[in-house]
């Protein structure tokens with residue numbers, strides 16, 4: 001079968017910063033005729049009817065009403081990662097189109113990164129590296145102190161699969177774990193990681209040495225951590241965000257870090273991404289920033305691609321779709 005006979009799948013780009021992973025393209029091309037957004041836009045009338053799936057990588061391409069209207073054969077929107085805040089699920093469903101994502105592929109690497117940020121912020125690893133390599137360093141200070149992780153209390157906000165994997169890792173650090181979630185976990189799941197449910201977010205904020213945001217961004221969670229919540233946290237507390245930037249009121253966070261209302265923050269996600277180069281968060285010493293790399297391991301990214309292929313192929317064959325996202 002020639003490329004043109006394979007089912008059409010829309011991707012943002014094949015290369016560049018917004019492209020799909022380079023080494024994935026060859027695998028994808030064995031199953032699909034990959035059509036880039038640019039090719040589609042240049043020839044909508046001919047290519048639109050051929051496209052049966054949209055492959056979202058790094059949140060792109062954006063799926064708008066206009067796009068959905070120009071894809072009459074579309075069966076599925078397959079989105080890499082766990083977060084779905086870039087998609088209007090109701091809109092997609094109204095076109096009779098299915099949605100799938102890859103929550104299982106990303107949960108372990110994202111939890112690993114959450115722990116890496118927690119440890120790095122607690123022990124001031126990035127600042128320490130800068131000190132150790134600086135040409136101006138003559139002696140190592142004896143008072144270069146961090147926060148102890150072992151035995152500290154970790155408050156996890158969002159106890160889905162990522163939050164739960166963080167709890168599993170934190171247990172190995174002998175941390176006390178409290179969590180806040182829309183729905184309480186089963187007793188045996190709580191006991192397996194020694195996690196205590198906090199019905200009130202305020203109680204978690206007041207008692208935690210580390211607060212980990214592992215919750216999805218929804219209209220209900222946007223701005224979850226604002227001025228009031230930051231004030232409730234301990235002055236020695238560290239905030240880690242591996243969810244989405246908009247979970248936190250960023251201006252309030254800047255102020256809290258500048259005035260030492262809290263000790264430090266470690267963020268894999270901000271808004272926008274990247275931050276403008278003159279953003280006040282970039283000036284602070286008590287912050288660690290990473291460029292949204294929760295799922296960025298070769299293994300996870302390959303599994304994400306393979307999971308998307310499985311979901312797309314299942315939708316074409318009318319089979320149950322692995323990782324289908326159902327409207328709540």
Ligand SMILES: O=C(O)C(=O)CO
Nearest residue numbers: 081082083106294295
């Ligand atoms: O899976 C996601 O949605 C992520 O953003 C991982 O970092």
